[in-house]
Amino acid sequence: MKEQIYTIPVNEAYDKDYECPLCELEKQQEYEAVKYALGAAMMEPDFRMESNEKGYCNRHFSQMFDAKNKLPLALVLDTHLLELRKKIEKLEKAAKSLENEKGGLFKKNSGEKVITEISETLGKTEKTCMVCEKVNHTMERYIDVLLYMWVNDENFREKFARSRGVCLKHFRELAETAPKSIKGDAGKFIGMLINKEISELKRIQDDIHKFTLKFDYRNRDMELGEAINAPVRTIEKISGYITPYEDDEQS
Ligand SMILES: [Zn+2]
Ligand SMILES: [Zn+2]
Structure with missing residues (x-):
């Protein structure tokens, strides 16, 4: 293990x-x-x-x-x-x-x-x-372990299936690491990962689009639900987590 x-x-x-x-x-x-x-x-x-x-x-x-x-x-x-x-x-x-x-x-x-x-x-x-060097080194280990668990641990495989996918950078890194890390299972993993990412990106798109519609006065009573924080989640999906900055503009 x-x-x-x-x-x-x-x-x-x-x-x-x-x-x-x-x-x-x-x-x-x-x-x-x-x-x-x-x-x-x-x-x-x-x-x-x-x-x-x-x-x-x-x-x-x-x-x-x-x-x-x-x-x-x-x-x-x-x-x-x-x-x-x-x-x-x-x-x-x-x-x-x-x-x-x-x-x-x-x-x-x-x-x-x-x-x-x-x-x-x-x-x-x-x-x-x-x-960056220190973080990258540990992240390589994490990605390696994730792939290992996806192959060998059914519980984890289910968790992965229920998850919201990953950001684009980690999507690329998972795909690039899979052949070296889990060899024969790489094809199955990458195929699953691509399909997962396609459906998760669609979900994000639906949310961010709904968010933009809310600004139309005709939709002012529309419930945003999960889409309320769509901008931050869309950025997280496209380019990883963001570090907030202090915005002194009054809104
Ligand atoms: Zn750095
Ligand atoms: Zn990520």
């Missing part, structure tokens, strides 16, 4: 009525990873070294910024910026020679080399995030 530290959370997520149970697991993982980055990780020299090098994506820097205590974040930023500056400062010599180039012509050889260096250095940093 697969490790319980993964099977229990997956089962629990499927006990609730989420638009995407995998997103719910991802949200929990993300929360824990951000908390760790600003907490226990501060005392882990290895983690600090790696985070100085890799940094965080904009989404996770934003979440870290939302934490009340700004000191751990400032410490992370201070040492990460130091690493980034070292990389940029390596270009100093090249910058001088570019500045001094005569004739107003951009010299292909020397110029392009610098641009490649800038692209490579910054492109790499933009793509790496300590929180």
Whole structure:
């Protein structure tokens, strides 16, 4: 049997009525990873070294910024910026020679080399995030366990059938992982998953459409029922869970 530290959370997520149970697991993982980055990780020299090098994506820097205590974040930023500056400062010599180039012509050889260096250095940093890495790693385990349970655990298979499907990203990830993870059962699983997704997307469409109709004065007495929160559920279905932002516009 697969490790319980993964099977229990997956089962629990499927006990609730989420638009995407995998997103719910991802949200929990993300929360824990951000908390760790600003907490226990501060005392882990290895983690600090790696985070100085890799940094965080904009989404996770934003979440870290939302934490009340700004000191751990400032410490992370201070040492990460130091690493980034070292990389940029390596270009100093090249910058001088570019500045001094005569004739107003951009010299292909020397110029392009610098641009490649800038692209490579910054492109790499933009793509790496300590929180994303940690979350992705655990999510791979969860997806693997989900597939395993779908094949081997009849109770779970029934839960999956009753669920609201998954978001499009997790739909893709489940389909991509199935052949490696459950091999011979992959075809059956993917076929079921596609059909499930088609009917769940139709349900979402019916709800969001009903929501728009409510704005017509002729429908003002129409009961919205479940469609009352269709906008948020539609976004969750299309692109995963959202992080609310403070809207100061009066409505
Ligand atoms: Zn999802
Ligand atoms: Zn990230």
